[in-house]
Amino acid sequence: MLEALGDNPYFSAGFGLAGIGLGITMLRKGLQGSLVLAKRNLLRTLEVTSKDPSYPWVLQWITEQGSKTQHVTVQTKSIQLANGRFSTEFSYSPCPGRHFIRYKGNWLSVERIREKQMLDLTNGVPFETVTFTAIGKDLKLFENFLYEAKLRAESLNEGKTVIYTSWGTEWRPFGLPRLKRNIKSVILQDGLAEKIMDDIHDFLTNTNWYRTRGIPYRRGYLLYGPPGSGKTSFITAVAGELDYNICILNLSQRGLTDDSLIQSLSTVPHQSIVLLEDIDVAFMKRDAASVAKGFVTGVTFSGLLNALDGVASSEQRLVFMTTNHIDRLDPALIRPGRVDMKCYLGDADANQMVRMFNRFFPDSGELANTFVKNVTSAKKNVSMAALQGYLMCYKNEPEMAVKNANEI
Incomplete structure (x- = not known):
């Protein structure tokens, strides 16, 4: 066959090579088209941008999956304990790039992209997107983990008040809840x-x-x-x-x-x-x-x-x-x-003084009324903040708090 092709003048002129090249090109285009068609029909994709309210929830969800990826970035948090001391905790989340996470029997491709040339002008933080890709057409899987991420974020703030401050036209949490x-x-x-x-x-x-x-x-x-x-x-x-x-x-x-x-x-x-x-x-x-x-x-x-x-x-x-x-x-x-x-909301009146004193010393009896008399006899206006600060100095000594009431 090679000898026959070699004797063929058209092939020698290059038409044969052109035909082979055209065939390869068409095959490549066909494969690319098939791949695009397969992505459209067999894969579903979800993109979450850093501007979306659900972005913090998604990052928290990814952070919990951080141990399942090989390339991670660290997030350091300082938490104040009941005794006033601070404890440091480290959590990990997938760093920018592509990762694969298994969630409820399904493989998810997670691609975190951080724009190097696009910044959020309100705080100087790079603009980010997280794209999730999974096999199938049903969006229920995405809805499940988004809802799960939302509930998880709410559970972390349960029993707490979140303080927001404005950054440009956005609201962002300020400090810890x-x-x-x-x-x-x-x-x-x-x-x-x-x-x-x-x-x-x-x-x-x-x-x-x-x-x-x-x-x-x-x-x-x-x-x-x-x-x-x-x-x-x-x-x-x-x-x-x-x-x-x-x-x-x-x-x-x-x-x-x-x-x-x-x-x-x-x-x-x-x-x-x-x-x-x-x-x-x-x-x-x-x-x-x-x-x-x-x-x-x-x-x-x-x-x-x-x-x-x-x-x-x-x-x-x-x-x-x-x-x-x-x-x-x-x-x-x-x-x-x-x-x-x-x-x-004015300075402390007699009723407020009694209630404040009884809150510090629940079993004080008549000491509360004596305390009010000693404070009011000085004819000074006392704020609730000053009253609380004074009682904290004698939190275990109600008698001394009454005796030295003129110190307020």
Whole structure:
């Protein structure tokens, strides 16, 4: 055959080689097409980007599978123990690249890609994607492990309050989750805590009432009073009572604008309280000079008002504001619709002193009343923070706490 092909003038001219080359090319194209067709019909792919809310859950799920891969990256966490000391823990997750993980009898191809030239401008972290590939057409496998990752993430935060801070237009956890604070651990004026909680529960359980009457479904609270009266502590306790998280919004944050403020308030994580602390510091009461300048921070005063109660403002929102000087706030900021309930938290009264003393010394009997008399006889205003700090110095000596009450 080779001799016959060698004597063939067409083959000698190269047509034979061209035909072989064409055949090989067509075969290669056919194999590539078959491979693409097989991927489309036999494989299913799921891509999760670092912008998606489920990304932290997926990373945590991958971290738990880290021991099943050969190339891992370390994540170091410091956890505060009950005695105040810190314990260091190391966890591992698959490093950028392709890995294979077996999940419920199915093999998953996990490809983690970290973009080197694309950064998240809000925090400088490289943009990432995680792509999962499995055999078959059914997406149930992906739904199962996504739901499992979500439940796992929620279980890690069970009994805790997650604190979020804004990064550009995103909300990201700040530090480690904190143990929930009992609402009874914050001692306010008699009946005040119950009044606020009743109003919150009424708001949360009457969604349809707001909608049928065309009233925006949002509620605002202003806690004002001297420093140390328990404003922030009470908000933390409210979050624990409702099983909510807290989103701290810093109006003095660099780069925060009117548009990004509105965007942040419209993307608040579900079941979260928005907290604006010391609102008077960011926006003092307007006068001619402040109106002329227009800006106190990167956010204008009108921008804040529109974000709280404007056309572009979001609903299903629970907002708490705190201030030590309500007289410095512009009336437009705290009018009904933006602030629906104003509550004064003052210095400790006699009832609060008795309750605080009994909390430290449950079996003190009449010592609590004697303690109140000694404190009030000095004719000094005592904040709840100062009272608590003083009692901690005598946490095992109630008699000495009563005797030296003038030290507060």
